Amino acid sequence: MVETPETTRELNELHARSAGVSAHDLEAWFVSEVLPLEPALMQFLQHSWRRPADLADLRQDIYVRLYEVAKTKPPHPVKPLLFTIARNLLIDRFRRERIIPIEGVADLAEIEVASDAPTPDRSVIARDEVRRLEAALEKLPPRCREAVMLRRVEGLNRAEIALRMGISKETVGAHLRDGARLLIDLLHDRDTP
């Protein structure tokens, strides 16, 4: 086990308390405290797990475990707990898949240091936001990007976008869905440009 004793105690304490937290507060906590850690988490998972196709599922399971804890009381700070959960989950998976995680363990140790790296200052985040959005938009397929831009920058609805792009409303819908899906992932996963 790579788990640190302090965090285990903290977890047990959290389980002991049972104050109800509103869905609204939970959402605010998840958005402002957990999601900004996603780039670091994904970096950690990438280093530790060899099948890239599994990463999104691993992230989802980690978030659910964290959420189960947070329903009682959202932890502050989140980072130590998040990475403890991530490590435990990976160890479960290693066992289940009967992998001897030689590489994984080495990486875990390495990432433990990386996970303590300071998160960027909020003002820096705000300053970089437009540049980051533009970089993410650049990565979308051209038609998806066009549909997303018409929606978000020009505020057009589906029918108006269809007219502008000369395609059907259904195709606009598909472009918007694909574009939004990719864009949201890009914005969360790769926060460092």
Added chain:
Amino acid sequence: MSEPMQHAVSQGADAIHARAVEWLLAREDNEDWSGADQAALDAWLNEAPEHLLAYWRAKSGWKRTEVLSALRPFRPQPKPEPAHNWKRFRLAMVAASVAVIGIAGIIAANWKTERYVTYSTALGGHKTLALGDGSEIELNTDTVVRLPKGVGRQVILEKGEAFFQVRHDDSNPFIVTTNSGRVVDLGTKFVIRQHNRVVKVSLVEGRARFEGASQEGEKRSVVLDPGDVVLATADSVSLMKKPARELSNEMGWRHGMLIFRHKTLAEAADEFNRYNTEKIIVDPSVAHLEIRGTFHTADVSLFARMTEKALGLHTSTKGNDISITR
């Protein structure tokens, strides 16, 4: 945490993410999002924490692109493709036939610039301009607008207040220019008031884009949804949200009424003074008192009587001035 938790992963994270995005877009797209729609969404969210978390994650990511639309420097729209040109021409022909009907008192045509015709209302005036393309402009008191004579839907609001009900056309946008920025219609009803270098745009229905005056060659643009109110000067733009009820009260003038809910005497007097030659002068000691009521825009005397009866104040008239004091 020492025991591995049980996880029945029925669906992969990517599929759940895709579904969350679909919900998000459906909700945003659907102007008549009903209780049943919301119930269906809630049911999906409650089905599994995976769904809820994926939805929160998608929502916050999508929200970040909204910031982009508000802060992003204005970029010229892409050049129309050749296929659109003939349509544009046809629309230009329609616009060229812009006819103004039902206007009782056109005060003056603008001789300075040949391209525009000027329409205005006097103090207390109120008139509706019906344009050939189906759009309508309703002018409030003491208002001046300029309309292009021939081709084009680019209106200039010189001063005052007007309600715009625009027949939307993708390839020929309806644009209202003010002293501080302009409004580009995206399928809309909106009100613009221009007073002392401050422009106020209230979006009633549909969507429009407000483009602030250019600063150092850069424009700021904001897409407005119903209830959004923009206050802009030559060098600042601020955005707030107002409840539908408040916006509709502010548009009481369209029916010749002033509707005050939580207005101070000073604010109410300012409103009346926009419509009448008699001016209400409120003593500073009572300016902060709150008043409620609905009045005809011309009924200054009823307003004065009401302040006497309801608030126990004194009014005195001297020429065109009506003073309200303790």
